[in-house]
Amino acid sequence: MVGVMDLNERSREILRRVVETYLETGEPVGSRFLSRQLPLSLSAASIRNVMSDLEGLGLIFAPHTSAGRMPTEAGLRMFVDGLLEIGDLTDDERIAIERQVSGSHKSIEDVLDEASKLLSGLSHGAGFVVAPTYDAALKHVEFVPIDAERALVVIVTEGGAVENRVIEIPKGLTPSALAEATNYLNAQLRGRTLDEAKAHLARELETQKAELNELTAKVIEAGLATWSGSNSAAANNDPLGKSLIVRGRSRLLEDVHAVEDLERIRLLFDELENKRDLVQLLGLAEAADGVRIFIGSENKLFSLSGSSLIVSPYMDTQQRVVGVLGVIGPTRLNYARVIPMVDYTAKLVGRLIN
The missing domain is CATH 3.30.450.40 (GAF domain)
Structure with missing residues (x-):
């Protein structure tokens, strides 16, 4: 594939102007326009010849028969890799x-x-x-009631990051059940990374569910489902995945x-x-x-x-x-x-x- 150094100075300058004008206006660029803009002393006919060569190399194309030229993807790539002058932020x-x-x-x-x-x-x-995907150790987890059917799960990592997720909770859940879920999770998960916490919690729920209040267990499982991205983290914009x-x-x-x-x-x-x-x-x-x-x-x-x-x-x-x-x-x-x-x-x- 042709590289920017395979082009002579005239071709590089014309390609640069075609791309820059296209990026600014979105319109095809004609030879007459370029003859007025280029620092080189070139006639419109000479510019057309160079543009024809660039077109033959697959770097520019004419969207319509009588139109000017626009860069192809290959032309844009050459411009970005070899001709683009990137400034710095002020x-x-x-x-x-x-x-x-x-x-x-x-x-x-x-x-x-x-x-x-x-x-x-x-x-x-x-x-x-x-x-x-977070791998910081968890410091604190808490369930905060929002209304009769929703609660906010607040997760704090050892590094001080705070994340909030809203989950659905069973109807009739009491504040004491939310407190029990909070205490249980903090006892089980503190000091573990999120991945470790999810795996540990899944095992513990299998063996200890009977010891927990039924509604409390459901709240914990809802939290686990949220963190594990069981409904597809990508689809739900879950920042824990x-x-x-x-x-x-x-x-x-x-x-x-x-x-x-x-x-x-x-x-x-x-x-x-x-x-x-x-x-x-x-x-x-x-x-x-x-x-x-x-x-x-x-x-x-x-x-x-x-x-x-x-x-x-x-x-x-x-x-x-x-x-x-x-x-x-x-x-x-x-x-x-x-x-x-x-x-x-x-x-x-x-x-x-x-």
Whole structure:
């Protein structure tokens, strides 16, 4: 496959301008327009010849016979890998990101939710976060009644992370039964990681259910079902499993140019709904040392809609990947702006959740 160094300076500059103009406007770029924009002294006819060569290499194409040219996925990839000039965030931008994501939040889920909203707002795409699987030791578990049929499960880890889940409780459950469930769980689970706690609790319930009040046992089992993700953590956005938070889908509709764009967005919405598959995004970034970019069909999960992903893992204090965040949007994302924002947000989230 042809690489950026296989192109001469003139071809590289014309490809760069075609891509940059497309990313800015979403429209095909013509030779006359380029002749006015290029620093090189080239006639429209010379530019057409170069564009014809680039088209022959599969880097640009003409959407209509008389139209200008647009980059192919291969052209976008070459631009991102070899021609893109990525800037750095300003101090003001860093402060603004830190203020929005950290704030006074106590819950990890709040931090992750704010991160996905932030990325959506900055990129004009959909921001997403794949939440981590926690392996911190549990410190405290408590059931707090909400109403006659629901209770809040509060889980606190040794590291101070707090997570809340709402569960359904049996009708007629007394406050003393909730207190009994709280005491039982704290006696059984304290000091164990979530995975250890789930396995231990499942064994204990088999042997000790008879010793517990029947309603109390049902509450404990409801809590266990919530933590184990028996209804699919991915489908329920359960941050105690590998779950997905997506924010800003409506922004994808803000820049629709044509009927085919609308169809692409519809397909992307369908793909975003398949959250179980989307949790595979964690695997896309696990081996990455920083930001990775997937353009169009390079990523099977979004091949139908031809969308791009800019993703980065975030790490725990041992530099282990615990989750991934990023932006999903059209292939004409503003890569130069979004890449450093995704990178910085990932580093910030990693610090905040540890």
